[in-house]
Structure formats: structure tokens, C-alpha cells
Amino acid sequence: QVQLVESGGGLVQAGGSLRLSCAASGRTFSTYAMGWFRQAPGKEREFVAHITRGGDSTYYADSVKGRFTISRDNAKNSVYLHMNSLKPEDTAVYYCAASNSYGIQLKTYEYNYWGQGTQVTVSS
Numbered sequence: 001q002v003q004l005v006e007s008g009g010g011l012v013q014a015g016g017s018l019r020l021s022c023a024a025s026g027r028t029f030s031t032y033a034m035g036w037f038r039q040a041p042g043k044e045r046e047f048v049a050h051i052t053r054g055g056d057s058t059y060y061a062d063s064v065k066g067r068f069t070i071s072r073d074n075a076k077n078s079v080y081l082h083m084n085s086l087k088p089e090d091t092a093v094y095y096c097a098a099s100n101s102y103g104i105q106l107k108t109y110e111y112n113y114w115g116q117g118t119q120v121t122v123s124s
Helices: none
Strands: 004-007 010-013 018-024 033-039 046-051 058-060 068-073 078-083 092-099 118-123
Touching: 004 092, 018 033, 018 092, 018 118, 033 068, 033 078, 046 068, 046 078, 058 068, 078 092
Parallel strands: 010 118
Antiparallel strands: 004 018, 018 078, 033 046, 033 092, 046 058, 068 078, 092 118
16 A cells, blocks of 8 residues: 655746655555656646656656656655646646556556645646
8 A cells, every 4th residue: 555645736937847746655665656647627637757666767748848857766755746847738736646567657547546636836
């Protein structure tokens, strides 16, 4: 069982930056691949970024590539999402998720555990 708690969301102007954090409980964090997803009002939850268990490989949605960076610190049981050059269309609730699958997980059903989400609002 893994419990995930996101933090770091807030209100920021377009062009600004935020860093989201996701803290995981338990001693098995390093055995899970991690992902970030987001969900805007009236839209489906969409994939944002993925990082492998050891943090050696990352994958991004085209919409955030070059602006967002996912990282993890297994010693701190944490995964991060650094968001730069934010746009109003990045406004959403952001969720971190843990997967015990292998490869790259792009779909919500490939993840076993989810956090409660943190709101990011980008004003124009």
C-alpha cells in the first residue's frame, strides 16, 4: 500500500514557475514508477510526465515537453514536477500516481495508487 500526498500548487501568472511535490508513505517507494497527471474542469485526466524507478528515464506529454521536468528522490520517498513557462492552459488539478508496471505508463488505469491532487491556476 502506498499513500501519496501532493503539495506545491497555487496561483501563478503566465510565464511563471511552480514546483509540485508528492510525498509517498512506506518503504517501497523505489519499487514504483511514478507519473504526474492533470485534470482541467470538464476534461478527462491526462498524462503529463513519467519517471522510472531509478529516475534514469523520463517521458513527457508533448504539451509540456521542454517546460516541465519530473524528478524523484528515493531517499526522501518523493517525486517532483518542476513547471516553467506556465500557460493558462496548464490550469488543472495535478495528481501524482504510482505504478508497479514496467515500461512507460501513459494511461490512468496503469497506475495503482493516486494522490488527492493539488490545484494549479495560471492567470493570463
